[in-house]
Amino acid sequence: MTDDLTWLLHRLVDRVPGSRSAVLLSADGIAKNWYGLADDEAETLAAMAGSICSLAKAVGTRFGGTPEGNVRQVLVETDGSILFVTAPSIGTVLAVLAGPGVDAATLSYEMGRLGDQLPQQLATPARQDIAAAQLGNR
Structure with missing residues (x-):
């Protein structure tokens, strides 16, 4: 199972003034670790960030000229907050609210x-790979 990386998120938020919270999630929007949010908020933000990252990847694949559609960063700015979303490793998304x-x-x-x-440490294996490995161990 994934190590608890909450301390890394805490350090990131503390290091950058104006940052409020951070969520490390799988590419399919499942919150793995978070800092600065209640559990239900973290799950909601993870689902949103996963969707945003998926959309950005589709744009990159379709219009960016790269078959992988790697996401460097997506920024969503509202009157009261800014959401930064990036995909630092295959299968992993990092979202920071500021x-x-x-x-x-x-x-x-x-x-x-x-x-x-x-x-x-940040990479999240594809769920199909995990299921195949579990079936192979039976």
Whole structure:
């Protein structure tokens, strides 16, 4: 099972002034670890971020000229918050909610640094691979 990486999310949010919360989720929108949110909020944000990332990947595949459609970053800005979404590893999405005063460049850098530092720990295997492995162990 996945290690508890909440401490990494806590460190990320603390490092960037204006950041409020962070969720590490699987590409299909399942919250794995979170910081700064209640459980139900984390699950809702994970589902939203997974959908946003999926949409961005489809745009990249269709219009970006890359068959993988890798998502570097998606930004959703509202009057009261900014949502940063990135896919640091295959099968993994990182979402950070921040206030409008956040330094976007700093937060983007720190999110990228987190993904670069720990790609193996952040990777989420595809659910089909897990099911196949479990069936093979019977």
